[in-house]
Amino acid sequence: YEFEESVEKLAGHRILALNRGEKEKILTVKVEAPEEDILRYLEKKTIVNDNPYTTSVLKEVVEDSYKRLIEPAIEIRNELTEKAEDGAIEVFGKNLHQLLMQPPIAGKVVLGWDPAFRTGCKLAVVDPTGKVIGTTVIYPTAPTTPQKIKASKDLLKKIIPKYHISLISLGNGTASRESEQFIVELLKEIPEQVQYVIVNEAGASVYSASKLASEEFPKFDVGQRSAASIARRLQDPLAELVKIDPKSIGVGQYQHDMNQKKLGEKLGGVVEDCVNKVGVDLNTASAPLLSYISGISSAISKNIVAYREEHGKFTSRRELLKVPKLGPKAFEQCAGFMRIRDGENPLDGTGVHPESYEAAKGLLQKQGYSPEDVAAHNLAGLSLTIKDYKATAEELGIGEITLRDIVKELEKPARDPRDEMPKPILRTDVLEMKDLKEGMILKGTVRNVIDFGVFVDIGVHQDGLVHISQITEDDTVLIIGAGPTGICTLLSVMLKKPRRIIVCEKDKNRLQFIRQHYPEILLVSPEKCEAFVRANSDHGGADVVLEVAGAEATFRLAWECARPNGLVTVVALYDQAQILPLPDMYGKNLIFKTGGVDGCDCEETLRLIAEGKLNTEPLITHTYSLERIEEAYELFEGKRDGVIKVAVEC
Numbered sequence: 095y096e097f098e099e100s101v102e103k104l105a106g107h108r109i110l111a112l113n114r115g116e117k118e119k120i121l122t123v124k125v126e127a128p129e130e131d132i133l134r135y136l137e138k139k140t141i142v143n144d145n146p147y148t149t150s151v152l153k154e155v156v157e158d159s160y161k162r163l164i165e166p167a168i169e170i171r172n173e174l175t176e177k178a179e180d181g182a183i184e185v186f187g188k189n190l191h192q193l194l195m196q197p198p199i200a201g202k203v204v205l206g207w208d209p210a211f212r213t214g215c216k217l218a219v220v221d222p223t224g225k226v227i228g229t230t231v232i233y234p235t236a237p238t239t240p241q242k243i244k245a246s247k248d249l250l251k252k253i254i255p256k257y258h259i260s261l262i263s264l265g266n267g268t269a270s271r272e273s274e275q276f277i278v279e280l281l282k283e284i285p286e287q288v289q290y291v292i293v294n295e296a297g298a299s300v301y302s303a304s305k306l307a308s309e310e311f312p313k314f315d316v317g318q319r320s321a322a323s324i325a326r327r328l329q330d331p332l333a334e335l336v337k338i339d340p341k342s343i344g345v346g347q348y349q350h351d352m353n354q355k356k357l358g359e360k361l362g363g364v365v366e367d368c369v370n371k372v373g374v375d376l377n378t379a380s381a382p383l384l385s386y387i388s389g390i391s392s393a394i395s396k397n398i399v400a401y402r403e404e405h406g407k408f409t410s411r412r413e414l415l416k417v418p419k420l421g422p423k424a425f426e427q428c429a430g431f432m433r434i435r436d437g438e439n440p441l442d443g444t445g446v447h448p449e450s451y452e453a454a455k456g457l458l459q460k461q462g463y464s465p466e467d468v469a470a471h472n473l474a475g476l477s478l479t480i481k482d483y484k485a486t487a488e489e490l491g492i493g494e495i496t497l498r499d500i501v502k503e504l505e506k507p508a509r510d511p512r513d514e515m516p517k518p519i520l521r522t523d524v525l526e527m528k529d530l531k532e533g534m535i536l537k538g539t540v541r542n543v544i545d546f547g548v549f550v551d552i553g554v555h556q557d558g559l560v561h562i563s564q565i566t567e568d569d570t571v572l573i574i575g576a577g578p579t580g581i582c583t584l585l586s587v588m589l590k591k592p593r594r595i596i597v598c599e600k601d602k603n604r605l606q607f608i609r610q611h612y613p614e615i616l617l618v619s620p621e622k623c624e625a626f627v628r629a630n631s632d633h634g635g636a637d638v639v640l641e642v643a644g645a646e647a648t649f650r651l652a653w654e655c656a657r658p659n660g661l662v663t664v665v666a667l668y669d670q671a672q673i674l675p676l677p678d679m680y681g682k683n684l685i686f687k688t689g690g691v692d693g694c695d696c697e698e699t700l701r702l703i704a705e706g707k708l709n710t711e712p713l714i715t716h717t718y719s720l721e722r723i724e725e726a727y728e729l730f731e732g733k734r735d736g737v738i739k740v741a742v743e744c
Contacts, residue, residue, distance in 0.1 A: 096680075097680055097681060098126075098680070098681075099680065099681040101125065101170060101174065102628065102634070103628075103634050103635065103658070103681075104174065104634075104681075105633075105634060105657075105658045105659075106177065106178035106179075106181040106182060107178070107182070107347060107348070108658070108681065109174050109175060109177075109178035110175075110178050110179070110182060110347070110348040110351055110352070111348070113175060113351060114348065114351050117351075123171075125170050125171060127165065127168075129160075132160060133153075133156060133157060133160060136156045136159075136160060137152070137153060137156050140152055140155075140156055141153070141156075179351075179352040179353055179356070180356075182347055182348055182349070182352055183352060183353075183356060183357050183360050184360075185347065186345065186347075186349060186357065186360070186361065187360050187361060187363075187364045189345035190340055190343060190345055190361055190364050190365070191364050191367070191368060192540070193294070193331065193335065193343065193345055194331060194332050194335055194336075194364070194365065194368040195332070195368055195371075195372075195511070195512050196331040196332075196512065196518065197510075197512045197513055197518070198329055198330040198331065198332075198510075198512065199261065199328050199329055199518065200222065200329065200330075201222050202222060202260050202261045202329070203219065203220070203221055203222060203257050203258050203259050203260060203261070204219075204220050204259070204261045204262070204263050204325040204326075204328055204329055205217060205218070205219055205220075205253075205254075205257075205259045205261070205262045205263065205325065206218040206219075206220060206263050206265075206321040206322055206323070206324040206325025206326070207262055207263060207264045207265060207273060207277075207321065207324065208265050208267075208295070208298070208317055208320045208321040208324055209235065209264065209265055209267060209268065209269040209270045209272070209273040210235070210267075210268060210269050210317075211235050211236055211237070211268065211269045211272075212237065213231075213317070214231040214232060214233045214235075215231065215232050215233070215234060215235065215246075215269070215273055216229070216230075216231055216317035216318055216320060216321040217229060217230050217231070217232060217321055218318055218321035218322040218324075218325055219253065219257045219259065219325075220322060220325040220326060220329065221257075222329070223378075224326055224329055224330070224333075224378075226311070226314075226322045227257065228253065228257065229314065229318040229321065229322070230249065230253075231317070232245070232246035232249060232250070233245075233246060234246040234247075234272075234273065234276040235269045235272045235273060235276070236272070243276070246276070247279075247280055247283070250280055251280075251283075251284055254284060254286050254288060255286060259286075259288060260286075260287065260288055260289070261288065261289055261290070261291065261328065262277060262288060262289070262290035262291070263290075263291055263293050263324050263325045263327065263328040264277065264290055264291065264292050264293065264324075265292075265293055265295035265298065265320075265321075265324045266292050266293065266294055266295055266551075267295050267298075270292065274290070274292065277290050291328055291518050292539070292551060293324055293327050293328055294327075294345075295320070295324055295327075296342070296343050296345070297335070297338040297339070297342040297343045298320045298323050298324055298327075298338075299316070299320060300338055300339065300342040301319070301320075301323050301337055301338045302316045302317070302319035302320040302323060303316055304337075306337055306382065307319045307323075307337075310380075323337075328518065332368060332369065332372055332383075332512070333379070333380065333383050336365055336369065336380075336382050336383045336386060337380065337382045337383075340358075340361035340362065340364070340365055341354070341357060341358065341361060365386050366386045366388070369383060369386035369387060369431075370386070370387060370388055370431050371511055372510060372511060372512060373431045373432070373433050373445060373508065374387060374431065374432060374433065375433050375434075375435065376398075376402075376408045376411075376414075376432045376433060376434050377402065377407045377408055377434065377435070380399070381395040381396045381398070381399045382395070383395075384398055384399070387428050387431050387432070388427045388428055388431060389423070389424040389425075389426070389427025389428040390420075390424065390427075390428050393419060394417065394419050394420050394424065397417050397418045397419055397420065398414070398417050398420070401416070401417045401418075408434055408437070409434070409437050409438050410434065410437055410438050410439060410442060411429050411432055411434060411437075411439075411442045411448055412448070414428070414429065414432065426449070429447055429448050430445055430446070430447035430448075431445075433445075433508050435508075436469075439451070439465070440465045440466065440468040440469040440507075441454055441455075441465065441468060443468070443469065443507055443508050444468065444503050444504065444507040444508055445503045445507075445508065445509075446500055446503050446504070450492065450496060450500055453490045453491065453492045453496070453497075453500065454500050454504065456490050457486070457490060457497070457500060457501070457504075458504075460486070460489075460490075461476065461479045461480070462479075463476070468504060468507055469507075471507065473504045473505050473507075474505055474506075475505075476501055476504055476505050477501050477502075477505060480501065483497055483498065518539065527556070536552045538550035538551055538552035538558070539551045547559050547560050547659075548560050566590075566592070566637075567590075567591055567592060567593060568592075568593055568632070568637075569590075569592040569593060569637035569638055570592065570593060570594050570595075570596065570627070570630065570631040570632065570633075570636050570637050570638075571587050571590075571592045571594070571595050571596070571636060571637065571638045571639075571640070572595075572596045572597075572598065572623075572627055572636035572638070572639045572640070572652075572655050572656075573587065573595065573596070573597045573598070573639075573640045573642060574598045574620075574623075574639065574640065574641050574642060574643050574648050574651060574652055574655075575598070575599065575641070575642035575643030575644070575648065575666065576597050576598075576599035576601070576604040576605065576607070576608055576642075577601075577604065577642070577643075577733075577738075578713070578738050578739055579642050579665060579666075580597070580599070580604075580642040580643070581604075581607075581608070581713060581738060582713070583640050583642050583665055584597060584608070584612065584615070585708055585709070585710070586708075587640070588612075589702070589707065589708070592637075592638075593632075594616060594630060594631075595614075595615050595616065596615075596616040596617075596618060596626070596627055596630060596636065597615055597616070597617055597618075598618050598619070598620055598623045598648075598651070598655075599617070599619070599620075600619055600620055603736045605617050607712075607736065607738065611712045616630060620647070620648070620651060623651060623655060624651070624654055624655050627655045631657065633657040633658075633660075634657050634658065635655055635656050635657030635658070635660060636655050636656055636657060636660060637657060637660055637661070638656075638660065638661045638663065639652045639653070639655055639656045639660065639661070639662045639663070640663045640665055641662065641663070641664050641665060641666050642665045642666050643666055644666030644667055644668055644669075645666075646668075646670075646672065648666070649664070649666075649668070649672045650675075652664075653674075653679065653682065653684055656682065656684055658681060658682055658683055658684075659682075659683050659684070659685075660682075660684055660685075661684070661685045661687065662684055662685070662686050662687070663686075663687040663689070664686065664687065664688045664689075710739075712738075713738045713739040714738075714739050714740070714741045715735075715736060715737050715738045715739065715740075716729060716735070716737055716739075716740045716741070717740070717741045717742075717743060718740060718741075718742055718743070719742070719743050720742055720743065720744050723742055726740045726742060
């Protein structure tokens with residue numbers, strides 16, 4: 095396990111990996127400081143004049159103070175760990191947000207399938223409202239027999255038409271792939287149109303053994319509860335996942351190695367944000383879901399459910415004020431996030447706060463509508479009827495921003511932001527690794543996001559890693575060399591619209607050319623390049639480096655400036671072989687592309703120029719007639735007169 099890397103380049107996920115290895119007593123980790131440089135610096139600051147009697151003593155004093163007092167007080171490891179933890183917590187929060195905001199699949203009877211080997215696969219049939227209407231256990235996976243497999247198929251062939259099951263929600267745990275093979279075989283043998291989805295079952299076992307699950311399903315065993323939870327995760331992921339401690343959902347990296355308090359606070363905030371964005375149905379929401387609504391504590395959420403069970407459905411938001419311990423202040427905070435379908439007031443089914451009801455009614459009346467149009471979804475063109483928002487807002491006695499919010503909500507009452515997210519991928523067949531061919535385009539479900547890429551389930555036995563290696567809108571791109579090829583490379587990169595582009599060049603004329611024509615591009619000289627790139631990137635280096643200069647020094651500069659797990663594309667041509675000094679590169683984990691410049695994309699390039707997407711006019715600095723083509727070549731080859739490209743008139 096020989097590994098070393100500069101502290102300032104060390105990626106967060108590697109810091110956490112080193113910490114875990116050290117904790118498990120597999121690795122020995124130490125920080126090597128440049129002691130000689132530090133002592134030289136301290137001596138320079140301390141020893142002002144050269145004195146033969148005091149200089150040697152002062153050097154000893156400096157060395158002793160550094161080794162005994164200063165060095166032990168430097169907390170580099172703690173700072174690195176804290177920074178790495180913050181980054182990992184941020185990734186965990188983003189992943190959790192994506193998981194919670196998955197679109198629900200409504201209106202379907204779902205068969206929840208908790209796969210297993212020895213103990214059998216637990217099944218639960220859940221109706222469109224989330225009510226469990228049947229459970230059973232089958233044994234289609236090893237250790238099994240042909241008789242048990244046939245019995246499993248026969249049972250499913252009976253219950254699928256009996257309950258009108260149209261979707262199977264399969265957990266991705268142990269025996270998932272074996273269960274998937276069985277399901278695919280079954281679907282080919284039945285006339286009913288049934289699809290399946292592989293669902294992340296992380297935390298299902300934690301929930302099924304919890305007090306909440308035993309209260310919800312007192313007559314079910316742990317396996318039946320887990321199967322019911324897997325089915326409901328497909329019907330409404332948010333409503334089901336809030337029942338589980340966010341830390342148990344497992345969508346991060348090194349979650350057990352970080353500050354649990356900070357992680358808990360971050361994830362709790364993410365859940366609260368998601369619940370409040372979506373809102374809740376006051377008459378169906380569980381106590382755990384209600385507890386994440388602004389202003390609602392765990393005790394009040396239980397009181398709401400108890401009141402609902404005792405008095406029946408809520409018919410008005412105002413009725414919340416009758417719930418014990420829910421006072422005017424809590425009502426003011428929570429009312430806008432509570433939805434009541436088919437209530438006394440159609441506005442109770444929208445995100446409009448009760449404080450704005452009078453303004454909303456006034457707006458509807460002014461524009462020729464009624465509250466009944468809200469329930470009937472007849473207000474799709476409401477915004478088009480308002481000619482002057484400022485004047486209308488003043489007339490209604492509200493702010494312009496509030497008016498726009500009301501209009502947006504009335505046009506799409508109780509809109510669910512999750513509807514805009516990609517829908518789960520429904521399958522009827524399974525792929526194997528041998529079915530995959532280079533160039534195939536497949537849809538998949540993102541299972542986890544980490545610092546260096548994403549793991550995607552495309553329906554084969556193993557999740558695939560999609561590496562962060564192509565230019566995206568979040569990238570920092572470094573182009574080394576701003577000659578004619580370098581500037582053409584720059585124009586091509588600009589089409590991808592990365593977050594920032596840095597050009598490294600030593601020629602003042604070329605730098606001035608870019609500054610004049612592309613002022614948004616960051617410029618740097620080679621000697622300052624590495625530090626400048628680190629200071630102007632988000633991941634400790636450039637995400638993508640394009641080496642266009644073609645020198646030994648620029649080749650080395652290219653991989654030095656790339657972030658860990660980055661991409662280095664060699665566009666330049668070299669006169670001689672280049673060396674990869676692997677001892678200096680450990681931990682970089684780079685991808686090199688060495689295609690150079692070819693003619694494969696000429697047609698595409700010409701099309702982009704014709705469409706005006708590639709503007710090459712600034713590159714043509716000189717024009718010659720065909721008779722003077724030799725002069726043109728001499729000018730270009732000699733790099734004289736600030737030449738970039740020469741156009742030849744025929």
